[in-house]
Amino acid sequence: MTGKHIVVIGAGYAGLSAAARIGRGPDRVTLIAPEQRFTHRVRLHELAAGRQVARPEIARVLRGRKVTHRATRAVELDLAAREVLTEDGERVAYDTLVYALGSRTSWGGVPGAAEHAYPTERAEELRRRLAEGAPGMLAVVGGGATGIELATELAEAYPAWQVRLVAAGRVGGWLSERGRAHVLAVLDRLGARVDENRRVTAVTAHGLTCEDGEIPAEVVVWAASMEPQPLAAASGLAVNAQGRALVDDHLRSVSHPEVYVIGDAAAVEVPGIGELRMACATAMPQGHYLAKLLTGRTDKPFSYRYATQCLSLGRGEALVQLIHGDDSVRPRVLTGATGRLVKAGIVKGLPLSLR
């Protein structure tokens, strides 16, 4: 035993995989996260569509590992005293802190959005509203991956609702020509209307206000962007303009060397790529890497190459966009049964990689 106490905050893809694997080593590990079951965030749109989504118990993921799970929230970091203050009033001292609080829906300062729109975090409530309330117009805001996955999944699951996907720019604008064409074709086939180049300036109880007019909607889902949880910045960790913690090439905070930051919370710069995007695909390898680093199984800097971008388009379709290691798109895509099987295989396999 080294007697070191490693505290991991956050049990998402980055934090839980780091905790479970550090727990194989000699150090004592405490995991602080409020939930008892793992939130499989990349499947929240499926949950909103009423699909069965497996949520493994955190205790099960940690079984046989030297990790104590405290089901509470971190409300403050006392970086000088090296303590995490929790919602239940405890001060948890650490030698090493792993900060993995992830991100949340960003309302982008749009008036009324937080009051009237559903974020993906409220997927369960959204499911009830769509399944049990009188159907009408459903507007999904955001032409990125999350907006596309939500619009297709919800259009397929709730055919009585008229789905509209509203984007400030082009829907799937970063995809290859074939990739974007496939997304638009599937949306069309599912009866979802696409409104491109329409910036939303307000959300009301009656729908969306855009720069060029109103879009009526009984239900609005907000998937325009994500932002890091604010605790890093509020506690005095060095962060960038977006609030992501600045880390070195070993994922160590540049301001506090006893703190490591991983996942959506960290602004990880990789040579030849730049800052990694917020993604499960980038968060989980960081958790795995950090566990190796902290258990002495590597001293190399963190390295990363992108492999694919996978979008589910309802249960019947998917898109696997082939990309280069630096995240730039290749022309080739996989669709149909192949695309669907690849996407489903990756998503279903993720919980197994946590340990």
Ligand SMILES: Cc1cc2nc3c(=O)[nH]c(=O)nc-3n(C[C@H](O)[C@H](O)[C@H](O)COP(=O)(O)OP(=O)(O)OC[C@H]3O[C@@H](n4cnc5c(N)ncnc54)[C@H](O)[C@@H]3O)c2cc1C
């Ligand atoms: C609908 C949807 C679909 C997506 N699809 C994909 C996809 O196909 N591919 C992909 O790569 N990415 C996808 N993403 C993005 C991906 O989910 C995130 O990038 C990923 O979850 C980041 O992982 P993380 O471990 O950094 O944080 P998270 O998964 O956000 O986990 C954060 C953890 O911190 C905990 N936490 C938060 N605040 C506190 C606190 N104060 N105290 C203690 N614990 C706290 C949370 O409870 C949670 O355990 C999708 C996101 C959404 C919403």
